[in-house]
Amino acid sequence: MYRETKGRNYRNYRNPCLTMHQPWASLLVHGIKRIEGRSWPAPIRGRLWIHAAGKVPDDATIKAMEDFYREIYAVNGITDLKFPEHYPVSRLLGCVEVVGCVRCEELTCWEEVPEGVRLEGLTDFCWLCEQPQKLIIPFEMRGFQGVYNLERKIYEAAVRSLVPVESPLPVNFPLPNPQDPFSLKAGSISVYLSESKTSGVEKSSRLNAAIAGARAAAVQFSKKDQHVQTNTIKNVNSNNIIRTGQLKSNSSVEDDIASNKAGTLICHNKEQSGCSRYERNSSTHKQLSRTKLSQHPGPPSKIFAAAMRGLRPA
Template identity: 65%
Template sequence: MRGRNSYGNYTNPCLTMHQPWASLLVYGIKRVEGRSWPAPFRGRLWIHAASKVPDEATIKAMEDFYREIYAVNGITDVQFPEHYPVSRLLGCVEMVGCLEREELAAWEMVPEGVRLEAQTDFCWLCEQPQKLLIPFEMRGYQRIYNLEKKIYESAVRGIRPVEGPLPVKFPIPDQRDPFSLKPGSIGARFPKSKGSEVQRSSNLDAAIAGARAAATQFSKKDQNSQITQNSNPNSARTRQMTRKLTEEDETTSPDLGKRFDTRDITSDKEGNVNQTVHEGSSRDTQPPRADSRPDSGAPSKIFAAALKGLTRS
């Protein structure tokens, strides 16, 4: 069954994210996905893990962060994923709303731990996580993109609900309007939210600082490697995608990162100069477009039998 997709031309929209953030979202541990632009739709959002293998320090920093914010609500036993697979479609969540950081941090109708997840300009509110029983290999793309129909039809049969440590049901101001939980709606609909600050311990402050540092450690090499791995470097599509990164969103960047304005100038074999803005760039002011249709991904040999028909000849 498809989610409540109420905007634009999105059909089974998917977002590529780095690990460990991708798995934490699908496992219901992470309930807020952060971006520098507001969510352009509501409904089911598929989550794909990018190709970068997370290092142990990054995993530890993020797991420590979530241990501390769950401890605020009295939950001390958080079961984290055993593995953080890369280049895989992992599952999906239901995106029910989007708020600005200050609004979510002040929203007294949600648990304190959720409010502590407000670390970016815009906070995408996620519920009902579901994970694939067998995550399978596929390509990822910049910005929100539509899953190919055959991939979707295979994936939707293999997802199962996940019970997170503290599932959250975000109050929707108007059930008839899926976009009613939007930036600016909290002050108008829930005037009692006065923004009392969550009490922070030294351990919590250290965990937040560690998570922010982990989110900023992606290098220029990682960004260029992601483009090269997912595309033919000599194709018109790759050159166009690279040039347009200054205009597009940060769909592969984690939600706690500071935004940079650093650029990397590269050239392809045909002498075309490409300008790449790295993950977290402050120049991602335009929201993603809904007309992007990816080519079919190439499933791994392990799942070739289960996913027969997904690849093109």
């Protein structure tokens, strides 16, 4: 058993859940997608809850993935696929059973699984998924990165709302050791691979186009996410720099005031050429105003009260 790590990336999984983008999430829960591709090996075996991320998929991505699965199922003679009518986002959709994990090059040569399954291997690690189940009504919830534990209340409600899904082509991945659920992992089936080390599936032009479209959709999708994440990090860093500069400015003002140098302020913006003696930051102006008032106290209370009584409306 793995030790539990900090944050939400638990290794001591109780009710593991994985957040996926659409349309991949619904395709997996509906039993059409049988391989979940990742750049890292599956850390669990058994039930894995599937949550759809909040990004709404565009029509081109949906079409590319549906065309991809039409073609790879056609390799096994299945031409009538029923795709999900909707691809909801920010919802818990259902679950699958993760029975193993192999590398892409192993999956493509694994003769004991259907040809169409071998074509699903498009990433470094392939999580082998069976027994899809979906929720009657998807639950709205927030997801996280990586594999994380589902909240107990959500789990207790979700487990009562599961219904089995009839996959177009159910697959039972054989385990080298049925008594050990982790016996099927990256490198464990290398001795069972054919000597040719190549897939025996003959790819037509339509199949090649569908595979290329699926790869392009996944790559383009990941690039968009990486770009957004990069911009977010830059914005956060910029805000931190601004806040740091303001803090430095305020601390400098306090130091100057403490040394009776309130009129000498430093301009922290190097790009600003005509730097005045006073900081342009509004919070600094407020500090200076309060400082000047403290250095020049107002009139005594009796004089102030008399002056107020002598006021007349204009």
